[in-house]
Amino acid sequence: MSDQSSDASSRPETSPEPGDAVESASGTGSGPGSEAAPGGSGRSKAEGKPARASTLPVPPQKAGPDVPQVPSYLQAPPQADVWQRRGQQPPGVLSRLRPPSPPAIGPKTLWAVFATALLSALLLGDGLGPNLLIVAAPAVLGAFFAARSAGRRLRPWTAVWAVGGLALLAIPALREAGWPVFLAVVSALALGSLALHGSRSWPGVLLGSLGLLPSVAAGVRWGWRGVRERADDSRGRVRTVVRSTAVAVVLLVVFGALFASADAAVADLLGSLTPDVSVGDSPWRVFLFLLGLVGALAAAYSAAAPVRWDGITVRPGKARKRAEWALPLIVLNLLFAAFITLQLVVLLGGYDKVLDETGLLPAEYARQGFWQLLWATLLTLLVIALALRWAPRGGPRDRTLVRSVLGALCVLTLVVVASALRRMDLYVDAFGLTRLRISVAAVELWLGVVLVLILVAGVFGARLLPRAIAVSAAAGVLAFGLISPDGLIARQNVDRYDSHETIDIEYLKGLSADAVPALDRLPEPLRSCALVNIQRDLALLDTPWYSSSWGEVRARDILEEHPVRDHEADCRSLGTETDGREGHEEEDSYDPY
Structure with missing residues (x-):
């Protein structure tokens, strides 16, 4: 018995055969009384003769309570911990997009x-x-x-x-x-x-x-x-x-x-x-x-x-057929072309005739159409974005169709932008420049730049288009701040007054210190009436050097050199919009913006 045990212990261990799965799982294949040779050699240890093949598992030693044997093909796979699985949340968007933790x-x-x-x-x-x-x-x-x-x-x-x-x-x-x-x-x-x-x-x-x-x-x-x-x-x-x-x-x-x-x-x-x-x-x-x-x-x-x-990838929309995609855009192009043709007729000589037929003043005609043209420009950009999402993508002919239709739409929309800016120019000439008017005109001008960038992307590729539009927006904000909009508003209204037009002193009183150099050109008592609020605000604000802008410093210098005079009674008699000589202008009674 000892020889047999030593001989068995000196043999290499091998993995059990599929038929021994139950034995290895129950831990009974290595106990005393087991006569099967490792590796499934099929020979008896005592006699060295081939053992009879057996398809039944060896019964286990009854060291404890009876445990029913289940064949391997009926055994259920091991189940993971339900609570642990619920606690493991899938990775979020930020964890997927952000690299590992920094040093x-x-x-x-x-x-x-x-x-x-x-x-x-x-x-x-x-x-x-x-x-x-x-x-x-x-x-x-x-x-x-x-x-x-x-x-x-x-x-x-x-x-x-x-x-x-x-x-x-x-x-x-x-x-x-x-x-x-x-x-x-x-x-x-x-x-x-x-x-x-x-x-x-x-x-x-x-x-x-x-x-x-x-x-x-x-x-x-x-x-x-x-x-x-x-x-x-x-x-x-x-x-x-x-x-x-x-x-x-x-x-x-x-x-x-x-x-x-x-x-x-x-x-x-x-x-x-x-x-x-x-x-x-x-x-x-x-x-x-x-x-x-x-x-x-x-x-x-x-x-x-x-x-x-x-x-983050945005999947393109389902490509449409050429006729289904191009027909609505071609109809829209024809509508734009008809509108632009009428605008050219007005600009080339029919302007007075249109005003006579409509009974509108030039400023009212300009005011009536600017906002509609601004919304038309915005909606056109939305149409272009949606059209690119569902554009046909079958081959070179489809690309040519997309470039032709959308390129024509961009060019026609640029003419609409020019018409809107022209209407705003007429309106400003009639009523003067305000913060809202210069803001919407700047937005309309930037939309024209975006249309030009889309045209360029259609020719040279759209890889740089997102960054180019972002650069154009930042450049527009920078230019808008550098030109000093309050100073530009004051200069334009003072120039209108010098051309024997009216001036809205009540509105100009609400501008910032950036308008002081232009308002300083007005004669008295208009100058003091326009600058009295700004001088009072600057006197109340004792700001240190690190929070004082150049516009504020320049305004302080001008007002210290030429202080505002006391013209309270004259300012009340001037009214809201006056030229200082003849009173109000009837056209300015209604101005929504």
Whole structure:
């Protein structure tokens, strides 16, 4: 028996045959009394003769209660844990589009983020101006350090978006009017997000401009982990830096106060350079600190681990047949052509005849059609987008058909844009320029640029079309801020007054300080009536240098050199719209915009 056991133990173990599945599963094939040779040799250990083949499993040793044997083909497959399976959620869209977690946040990025938060609390509480560029500088550096630590390289389009965003942030430093400043800041944030994510497709450009929002929570967690790890690794250095900073601040405060009390000039200089922080606005400063901290962390995290919005694919629609697709567009082209032909007839000599037949004044005729033409342009762009989605894609003939029909529609729509701008020009000549009129005219002009870009994409390819349209929108916002819309409105209305037209003093009183150089040309008492509100607002606002725009500084200089005179009685007698000599113009009684 001992020889048999040693002989059996010296043989190599092999996997059981399919017929031995029950034995191996129940653990009975290796117990005492088992005579089957390993590997299924079919020979008896005692006699060395071939054993009779057996299709029945060997009964197990009855060491415990009886366990019924189930054939392998009737055994159910092992079931996974139901609760564990329900707890495992499929990966979300962001986790699929975002690369793995970035490396730990570096010290340079941390210091840049802290500088952004501190400058936000100290500077942004007094308003917007050059301080936006000052706050953006460390935030850009933090994003650059984070991207470099993650192995990202600076690409040409990234540089385009970054430079464009910084250029837009220069608008608050130049203009005092709030509405172009708001457009510039929003556009700068969108371009900064595109620079961090590097998108190129339609979903990438549209979603990438809002890409900082998904990185807010992840950026805060990333920054907290980095601070905690570095604090654990270098507690001594952190305490040294904190002590050194505290001593430096105390020295600056003590000696700065002594020097300021010793010399009035030094006191004025320090007062203009240092932020005016009081206890009353502490909650507001804390909010701005947290806003700058979270924003800088989100930008740095996006630079290190950007969301690849280009991974979102939009499937094209089901291709239509040529006749089904082209017939409605050809009918639309014919309608546009008929309208444009009538417009050309009006412009070439039938304008007075049309006015006589309709009984409309020139300004009313222009006002009646501008909004309809603006909506026609917007709807045409929607039609072009839907037509491209369901365009036939069978071969070269289909591509030629699509380019011909949509190209003709774009060209005809450009003529409609020109007609709308001409109507707005007539209306402005009659009633003057306002904020709404210059805004909608700028939008109509940009829509014309978009149509030109679509035409170019139809010839050279649409690969750069999403980014080209985004660049055109940013360039339009930048140009809109640089021309100073409030200053342009004031100049146009003053020029109309010089041409013996009426002027709306009540409307001009509501403009910003950017309009002061043009309104300063008016004679008295119109000049004082137009500038009295602006001078009062500037006197109430004691803004420091970092929140004062160039338009505000220039307006202060003009009003200090030529102060507003007291013409309250004369201003009341002038009325709302007057030329200062003959009273109101009857046409201006109704003006919806």
